[in-house]
Amino acid sequence: MTGEMWDTLWVDVNLATMVDGGEPYGAVRDGAVGISAGRLAFVGPRAGLPGAPQSLAQDVRSGRGRWVSPGLIDCHTHLVYGGNRAHEFEQRLAGASYEEIATAGGGILSTVMATREATEARLLDSALARLDRLLAEGVTTIEIKSGYGLDLPTELKMLTVARRLAKERPVSVRTTLLGAHAVPPEFVGRPDDYIDFVCREVIPAAAKAGLADAVDAFCERIGFTPEQTARVFDAAAVHDLPVKLHAEQLSDQGGAQLAARYGALSADHLEYVSSEGVEAMAQSGTVAVLLPGAFYVLKETRKPPIDAFRRLGVPMAVSTDCNPGSSPVTSLLLMVNMACVLFGLTVEEALAGVTRNAARALGLSRSRGTLEVGKVADLAVWNIESPADLAYAVGANPLHEVVHAGKQGNSRAPR
Ligand code: DI6
Ligand code: FE
Numbered sequence: 001m002t003g004e005m006w007d008t009l010w011v012d013v014n015l016a017t018m019v020d021g022g023e024p025y026g027a028v029r030d031g032a033v034g035i036s037a038g039r040l041a042f043v044g045p046r047a048g049l050p051g052a053p054q055s056l057a058q059d060v061r062s063g064r065g066r067w068v069s070p071g072l073i074d075c076h077t078h079l080v081y082g083g084n085r086a087h088e089f090e091q092r093l094a095g096a097s098y099e100e101i102a103t104a105g106g107g108i109l110s111t112v113m114a115t116r117e118a119t120e121a122r123l124l125d126s127a128l129a130r131l132d133r134l135l136a137e138g139v140t141t142i143e144i145k146s147g148y149g150l151d152l153p154t155e156l157k158m159l160t161v162a163r164r165l166a167k168e169r170p171v172s173v174r175t176t177l178l179g180a181h182a183v184p185p186e187f188v189g190r191p192d193d194y195i196d197f198v199c200r201e202v203i204p205a206a207a208k209a210g211l212a213d214a215v216d217a218f219c220e221r222i223g224f225t226p227e228q229t230a231r232v233f234d235a236a237a238v239h240d241l242p243v244k245l246h247a248e249q250l251s252d253q254g255g256a257q258l259a260a261r262y263g264a265l266s267a268d269h270l271e272y273v274s275s276e277g278v279e280a281m282a283q284s285g286t287v288a289v290l291l292p293g294a295f296y297v298l299k300e301t302r303k304p305p306i307d308a309f310r311r312l313g314v315p316m317a318v319s320t321d322c323n324p325g326s327s328p329v330t331s332l333l334l335m336v337n338m339a340c341v342l343f344g345l346t347v348e349e350a351l352a353g354v355t356r357n358a359a360r361a362l363g364l365s366r367s368r369g370t371l372e373v374g375k376v377a378d379l380a381v382w383n384i385e386s387p388a389d390l391a392y393a394v395g396a397n398p399l400h401e402v403v404h405a406g407k408q409g410n411s412r413a414p415r
Contacts, residue, residue: 006034006041006057007406009049010379013063016387017043017371018070018355024348025387026370033068035377038406043371063381066400069351069390070371071140071378073358074332076244076268076289078178078323079144080127080161083114085324089297098298098326099250102222108148108182111324115148115158123161124168130322131165133330138380138399140409142171143319143362145216146206147178150194151186155179155202159211170404172378174362176244177206180217180224180232195228199235207239214265214363218246219255226258233262242363248272249294260284266317266361270304271295278305282312287361290345290353291321292338293329306344316345317361318353336391347391377406 010033017026032049034042034057042049042056053060088101088110101107115123127144134142144162149155159175166173179198187194206212215236219229223246233243242265247255249269256277259267267273267281268289281288288309295303309316318339321327329335332354339350359369367376381400384390389398402409 004036006036008035008059008061009033009042009053009057010061010063010068011046011053013066013068013381015043015371016067016069016351018352019370019372020352020356025351027387031068033371033379035403035406038377040371040373040375040377043373067382067384067387068371069138069380069382069387070355070369071380071402071404072138072332072354073141073362073364073369074134074139074319074322074354075143075266075317075358075361076291076319076321077142077144078147078321079130079142079165080123080146080158081111081115081148081324082118082123082126083111083324085110085328088325089328092298099222102182107325109185111148112150112182112184116151116154120157120161123158124164127161127165128168130330131169131171134320134322134332135169135171135402135409136399137331137333137397138382138402139332140171140378140380140402140404141174141359141362141364141368143174143176145176145178147181147216150179150182150184152202152205156206156209156211159206163211170402170407170409172368172404174213174364175211176214176216177203177212177241178216178218179203180229182218182223191224191228195224195231199231203232203235203239203241207241212241214242214244216244216246219253219258220246220249221251221253226254229255229258230262233258237262244268244361248277252277256281256286260286265363268319269294271300271302273305275305275308278308278312278314281314285315287315287317287357289317289319289361290339290343291319291327292335292342293327294321295342296338297328298326303343315357315360316349316353317357318345318350319358333390333397334394337394340391347388350391351387377403379403
């Protein structure tokens with residue numbers, strides 16, 4: 001080959017490129033993937049390679065017929081937090097509701113106390129344990145929210161820990177400031193004053209420190225009103241930060257319409273979204289992030305309107321919502337299964353939900369989410385017969401190895 005050789009060339013692999021519009025899963029049988037300087041330099045059938053493999057790359061690897069997909073993307077997590085809320089799980093099993101526990105001062109606020117007390121080192125350690133479980137299943141990009149500090153130092157501490165995780169492990173981290181998650185004890189009965197504080201102090205400080213890639217809020221009876229949420233979004237816009245929203249998880253607040261009006265990257269949960277909300281999201285191209293773990297753990301019975309999303313072309317993503325209250329989940333593949341079984345997604349839709357559409361929910365469509373030339377070389381290599389195995393085999397982990405930005409990440413089995 002003339003010019004530079006690629007760093008790595010994978011052959012004898014089947015590709016689930018997850019590129020939309022062609023074969024199911026964007027599949028390419030007997031494919032090849034070339035990697036150069038951390039980016040994808042070739043993606044296609046082996047027969048389309050511009051020369052003999054050995055002439056193309058320093059390092060030629062056989063996948064031995066395995067499947068390669070984009071690295072998985074967990075686009076909605078609260079991975080960094082202190083404490084544990086197993087006792088609330090027991091209370092809910094005994095009949096208490098999530099909202100009752102929150103109103104009585106438990107719920108999010110109990111995690112706020114534990115997170116304020118925890119040192120940065122301790123938060124890092126506990127988050128790493130959870131992160132490692134996600135990475136072991138092929139995750140290469142994760143979004144992590146703040147929201148358990150609700151004061152300036154702790155919100156910044158959480159975001160700092162989230163950024164540090166990307167230095168400790170082969171993973172890309174996107175941080176989201178969720179200052180408007182709940183009203184902290186210092187502002188009880190004064191939610192508007194708390195929103196002022198978030199807008200005037202927390203968002204500017206996080207933006208100035210480069211600690212936030214996006215801003216989120218919890219628009220809910222036990223969270224904030226659409227008006228309060230709009231003020232948070234206005235403050236985010238001042239700092240050019242994209243927005244996302246916890247919308248319509250427990251009740252319909254019109255949050256989806258609000259998110260759409262602000263061109264939000266995503267609206268998340270959406271069990272109670274109205275048809276107006278779905279239409280607004282379709283117009284604005286806002287991704288619907290589905291969180292079957294929270295639906296399952298809270299024994300929710302109302303499902304997000306999957307048919308309406310499909311009909312109107314609202315892109316659907318799927319995520320763990322990893323958090324200590326409503327979704328203590330550290331398996332993205334389990335969420336893929338649950339999105340199919342509980343919500344009725346096809347396997348292809350669910351896998352698009354943890355790749356292509358998850359990238360879009362993070363504003364990363366140009367660099368991640370599919371196997372396409374020019375994108376970051378984030379790959380998951382699987383011991384499976386077909387992509388459907390990833391949704392079908394509950395509790396199995398067929399990951400063989402991971403490549404993050406062109407470099408071999410954690411592998412489960414020796415090659
Ligand atoms: N919705 C959720 O699912 C998480 N936050 C939110 O607004 C749960 C947070 C928690 O219960 O700790
Ligand atoms: Fe959440």
